[in-house]
Amino acid sequence: MLTRSYKHSLRGGHLPAGEPLLDIEEATLRFGGVTALSEVSFRVTEGHIHAVIGPNGAGKSSLLNCISGLYHPQDGRIRLHTADEGSDGEAGSRHEHELTTLAPHRIARLGVARSFQNIELFHAMSVLDNLMLGRHIHMRHSVLQSMLWFGPARRQEIAHRQLVEEVIDLLQLQSVRTKPVGSLAYGVQKRVELGRALCLQPSLLLLDEPMAGMNAEEKEDMARYILDVNELAKVSVVLIEHDMNVVMDISHRVSVLDFGVLIADGTPAEVMAEPAVIEAYLGAEEEGAVNV
Numbered sequence: 375m376l377t378r379s380y381k382h383s384l385r386g387g388h389l390p391a392g393e394p395l396l397d398i399e400e401a402t403l404r405f406g407g408v409t410a411l412s413e414v415s416f417r418v419t420e421g422h423i424h425a426v427i428g429p430n431g432a433g434k435s436s437l438l439n440c441i442s443g444l445y446h447p448q449d450g451r452i453r454l455h456t457a458d459e460g461s462d463g464e465a466g467s468r469h470e471h472e473l474t475t476l477a478p479h480r481i482a483r484l485g486v487a488r489s490f491q492n493i494e495l496f497h498a499m500s501v502l503d504n505l506m507l508g509r510h511i512h513m514r515h516s517v518l519q520s521m522l523w524f525g526p527a528r529r530q531e532i533a534h535r536q537l538v539e540e541v542i543d544l545l546q547l548q549s550v551r552t553k554p555v556g557s558l559a560y561g562v563q564k565r566v567e568l569g570r571a572l573c574l575q576p577s578l579l580l581l582d583e584p585m586a587g588m589n590a591e592e593k594e595d596m597a598r599y600i601l602d603v604n605e606l607a608k609v610s611v612v613l614i615e616h617d618m619n620v621v622m623d624i625s626h627r628v629s630v631l632d633f634g635v636l637i638a639d640g641t642p643a644e645v646m647a648e649p650a651v652i653e654a655y656l657g658a659e660e661e662g663a664v665n666v
């Protein structure tokens with residue numbers, strides 16, 4: 375793998391690697407008679423790429439929606455751990471946030487960013503403008519102040535722009551920065567979407583099938599960028615992905631859902647050796663419901 379040096383940190387959190395970042399405890403989500411998640415519990419560790427896999431309809435997107443606040447589980451808890459920036463680069467005081475009933479914008483402000491299965495960008499706008507929009511949650515000045523371009527608004531705009539430039543560098547988007555997003559190849563658009571989520575300066579990035587619809591080369595590229603986001607920018611990632619080769623290659627841990635139930639949780643090698651996982655995938659394959 376190509377290793378690039380990276381001088382700044384886009385990471386919004388200050389927890390040391392290896393500490394608990396997200397605790398999902400017995401989360402249960404029902405839609406009428408359908409139980410999308412049934413008492414699901416697992417932990418995401420700071421610094422990890424944590425994959426969530428399972429056959430179609432297993433509850434993966436529902437889980438991501440519960441973490442980001444689009445859905446609220448009827449039972450159970452989801453807790454996010456954060457730390458203030460301390461002196462000497464050490465983590466300062468720790469905080470615990472109950473996400474279970476928070477609105478999506480509050481969760482985003484705590485440092486949780488997400489991308490969706492379908493591209494949700496402004497196609498007529500340039501890459502740069504789409505990325506700047508990703509900073510809006512951190513902007514404190516009114517549109518009028520920004521338009522007049524004075525004082526603190528100007529300084530803030532410059533700081534936001536610097537962070538966006540870091541994202542452009544990290545994801546190697548320099549050559550398309552002024553191009554309208556709609557004119558770009560699908561794989562590049564997905565990279566811009568990853569960039570926009572990164573512009574939120576998250577401590578945790580939720581990626582819902584970032585490689586769906588990509589060819590092998592585009593998938594390989596995207597896997598490398600996700601690794602860069604994790605290793606260079608030190609952002610923890612929860613990743614829904616169907617391609618088992620990708621999951622095995624880039625994940626530190628994997629949680630497996632089947633019919634809303636957690637059937638395995640461990641390293642990629644551990645979960646792939648689990649009889650329940652093999653059975654869930656074979657069963658789904660026989661019904662033509664899974665694309666591994």
Ligand SMILES: Nc1ncnc2c1ncn2[C@@H]1O[C@H](COP(=O)(O)OP(=O)(O)OP(=O)(O)O)[C@@H](O)[C@H]1O
Pocket residue numbers: 405408409410428429430431432433434435436437
């Ligand atoms: N808004 C909703 N209203 C009703 N049922 C829903 C809703 N969202 C999800 N479900 C149901 O919850 C279950 C889990 O769906 P979910 O989309 O989370 O699965 P998934 O593992 O992400 O599937 P896929 O891999 O196909 O994206 C399914 O039975 C689905 O039909």
